[in-house]
Amino acid sequence: MGIVHLVASTLAALLSAVAVPSPDIADCIVRRARGRDDGPAFARAVERCETVVVPKGETIVIATALNMTGLRDKHISMEGTIKFTDDITYWTGNAFFFDFQNQSTFWLLGGHNVLLDGGGTLDGSGQAWYDAFAQNSSLIRPITLTVFNGQHITVRDITQINSPEWFNFVYGSNNVLYDNLHINAVSTSNNTIKNTDGWDIYRSDSVVIKNSVVNNGDDCVSFKPNATNILVSSLQCNGSHGISVGSLGQYPGIYDIVENVYSTNITMSNAQNGARIKAWAGPNVGSGIVKNITFNGFLEENVDNPVVIDQCYETDAALCAQFPSNTLIQDVWFDNISGTSSGADKSVVASLACSPDSRCSNVNVNNVSLTPPPQDGMATYSCQNLNVSGNAARLFGTCSSTG
Numbered sequence: 204m205g206i207v208h209l210v211a212s213t214l215a216a217l218l219s220a221v222a223v224p225s226p227d228i229a230d231c232i233v234r235r236a237r238g239r240d241d242g243p244a245f246a247r248a249v250e251r252c253e254t255v256v257v258p259k260g261e262t263i264v265i266a267t268a269l270n271m272t273g274l275r276d277k278h279i280s281m282e283g284t285i286k287f288t289d290d291i292t293y294w295t296g297n298a299f300f301f302d303f304q305n306q307s308t309f310w311l312l313g314g315h316n317v318l319l320d321g322g323g324t325l326d327g328s329g330q331a332w333y334d335a336f337a338q339n340s341s342l343i344r345p346i347t348l349t350v351f352n353g354q355h356i357t358v359r360d361i362t363q364i365n366s367p368e369w370f371n372f373v374y375g376s377n378n379v380l381y382d383n384l385h386i387n388a389v390s391t392s393n394n395t396i397k398n399t400d401g402w403d404i405y406r407s408d409s410v411v412i413k414n415s416v417v418n419n420g421d422d423c424v425s426f427k428p429n430a431t432n433i434l435v436s437s438l439q440c441n442g443s444h445g446i447s448v449g450s451l452g453q454y455p456g457i458y459d460i461v462e463n464v465y466s467t468n469i470t471m472s473n474a475q476n477g478a479r480i481k482a483w484a485g486p487n488v489g490s491g492i493v494k495n496i497t498f499n500g501f502l503e504e505n506v507d508n509p510v511v512i513d514q515c516y517e518t519d520a521a522l523c524a525q526f527p528s529n530t531l532i533q534d535v536w537f538d539n540i541s542g543t544s545s546g547a548d549k550s551v552v553a554s555l556a557c558s559p560d561s562r563c564s565n566v567n568v569n570n571v572s573l574t575p576p577p578q579d580g581m582a583t584y585s586c587q588n589l590n591v592s593g594n595a596a597r598l599f600g601t602c603s604s605t606g
């Protein structure tokens with residue numbers, strides 16, 4: 204920095220110090236206070252400072268829920284580690300609760316123009332939760348980071364490890380960008396890393412997720428009700444349940460929309476699904492629309508179900524014929540999808556299963572080439588209750604009718 208610039212910025216700092224009580228700069232650098240909860244100091248720093256730094260090499264420990272909503276023009280530079288405690292008793296009573304799927308979270312981050320970056324690590328201390336959940340499946344495990352009622356929020360250049368449940372939730376927000384995240388959930392016991400989704404997007408618009416590496420045990424990215432205008436690009440997902448629309452249309456009286464979603468340049472390895480859309484059918488469910496969804500450029504390896512539409516989700520064929528899904532699926536593209544399945548569904552490499560009564564329309568497949576393991580023989584592309592279009596439609600032949 205030049206002398207002139209230094210003097211000018213010092214002057215500016217002094218002037219602003221005269222205008223409003225300005226925080227001592229030291230308070231904007233948050234360090235570990237031994238044996239204590241660093242949550243309040245961190246929250247206070249974010250409230251008072253424009254830029255908050257967690258220095259490299261420092262691990263701050265958070266033992267109280269972080270409500271950082273309604274922020275304006277903030278930069279949190281996480282160069283070190285922010286680690287949440289694994290005090291299950293505390294968090295089950297004090298994490299922020301969402302009615303949506305009975306979820307909860309450690310950290311609400313929202314407001315206008317907020318940047319979280321710095322190259323550091325956000326640690327959810329998931330192991331205790333993975334072990335406790337194996338004993339008690341009604342345990343409500345917190346989501347690590349929730350972008351809540353936010354506009355122009357950026358999260359970039361960070362690592363996230365061992366979330367107790369979902370890593371990222373986007374709720375009631377718009378113009379949210381995630382760029383260059385490394386997400387990793389690993390269990391050191393025999394208990395698995397259940398429900399550790401990379402991202403779930405709900406009631407949010409204009410969200411971009413890109414250039415990230417995810418190793419987890421549930422959806423890599425999931426588009427929940429009212430996720431619109433979403434771009435997902437250049438992700439390497441491993442061990443996940445895929446890039447998933449839904450499940451949608453579950454709750455009676457509620458209308459779910461997922462519209463304008465483009466997922467491109469995805470590698471999907473050792474996963475349960477690749478590109479997937481699922482919607483409920485049956486009595487006493489909800490309704491909605493899934494429209495303009497593109498999965499383009501998926502390279503899949505050892506995936507149980509590489510390409511999936513399931514519009515009779517959790518509903519057997521007879522019931523689905525009686526109560527077809529009221530969540531319509533329109534304008535879908537599976538383009539440039541290649542690689543291998545795991546053989547979990549024998550020779551089936553793609554399954555497009557719509558409800559009877561034409562509830563899916565304009566579903567396109569182009570440049571699709573998937574192979575099952577050699578012992579399962581030739582690939583089977585299966586489809587029900589729709590007309591498939593595109594240059595790979597011939598692989599599917601004429602779809603069967605179940606209604």
Ligand SMILES: *[C@@H]1O[C@H](CO)[C@@H](O)[C@H](O)[C@H]1NC(C)=O
Nearest residue numbers: 269270271272273299300311
């Ligand atoms: C978080 O803080 C905001 C602003 O102080 C408050 O309005 C809101 O109720 C708090 N949210 C929760 C879930 O406690």
Ligand SMILES: *[C@@H]1O[C@H](CO)[C@@H](O)[C@H](O)[C@H]1NC(C)=O
Nearest residue numbers: 301302303304305306341454
């Ligand atoms: C949330 O939990 C309550 C109480 O356990 C249960 O009745 C309700 O069905 C759950 N809601 C959802 C959406 O899972």
Ligand SMILES: *[C@@H]1O[C@H](CO)[C@@H](O)[C@H](O)[C@H]1NC(C)=O
Nearest residue numbers: 295296338339340341342343
């Ligand atoms: C399981 O977790 C639920 C939700 O936190 C709690 O209410 C219940 O007491 C727990 N059950 C046991 C056996 O710990």
Ligand SMILES: *[C@@H]1O[C@H](CO)[C@@H](O)[C@H](O)[C@H]1NC(C)=O
Nearest residue numbers: 334337390391392393394395
């Ligand atoms: C994990 O499972 C394996 C195989 O079932 C078993 O041999 C091992 O003892 C288990 N480890 C622990 C820590 O429970």
Ligand SMILES: *[C@@H]1O[C@H](CO)[C@@H](O)[C@H](O)[C@H]1NC(C)=O
Nearest residue numbers: 414436437438439468469470
């Ligand atoms: C596709 O993603 C890979 C990472 O998996 C990245 O290296 C590459 O640059 C991306 N390609 C394009 C065209 O964005």
Ligand SMILES: *[C@@H]1O[C@H](CO)[C@@H](O)[C@H](O)[C@H]1NC(C)=O
Nearest residue numbers: 418419441442443472473474
């Ligand atoms: C990828 O996922 C598989 C299956 O879950 C796991 O065994 C493997 O360790 C993961 N690889 C990496 C690099 O994390």
Ligand SMILES: *[C@@H]1O[C@H](CO)[C@@H](O)[C@H](O)[C@H]1NC(C)=O
Nearest residue numbers: 405406428429457458459460
């Ligand atoms: C989704 O948006 C529509 C239209 O605004 C609204 O009617 C519906 O209640 C919303 N659904 C959810 C789950 O928020």
Ligand SMILES: *[C@@H]1O[C@H](CO)[C@@H](O)[C@H](O)[C@H]1NC(C)=O
Nearest residue numbers: 432433434462463464465495
């Ligand atoms: C479909 O969605 C993509 C991705 O969000 C968007 O760019 C495109 O404009 C949408 N098409 C229509 C017809 O809305």
Ligand SMILES: *[C@@H]1O[C@H](CO)[C@@H](O)[C@H](O)[C@H]1NC(C)=O
Nearest residue numbers: 467497499500536538539570
């Ligand atoms: C599919 O891949 C081809 C060749 O790499 C490319 O030309 C085409 O634009 C891709 N399709 C889409 C929809 O991007």
Ligand SMILES: *[C@@H]1O[C@H](CO)[C@@H](O)[C@H](O)[C@H]1NC(C)=O
Nearest residue numbers: 499538539568569570593594
């Ligand atoms: C299919 O692949 C061809 C050749 O690579 C490419 O020109 C075309 O754009 C692709 N089609 C789509 C819809 O991606």
Ligand SMILES: *[C@@H]1O[C@H](CO)[C@@H](O)[C@H](O)[C@H]1NC(C)=O
Nearest residue numbers: 560561562563564588589590
């Ligand atoms: C397939 O297309 C034909 C001709 O447009 C239409 O009559 C029929 O209803 C379509 N079938 C389904 C299952 O959508």
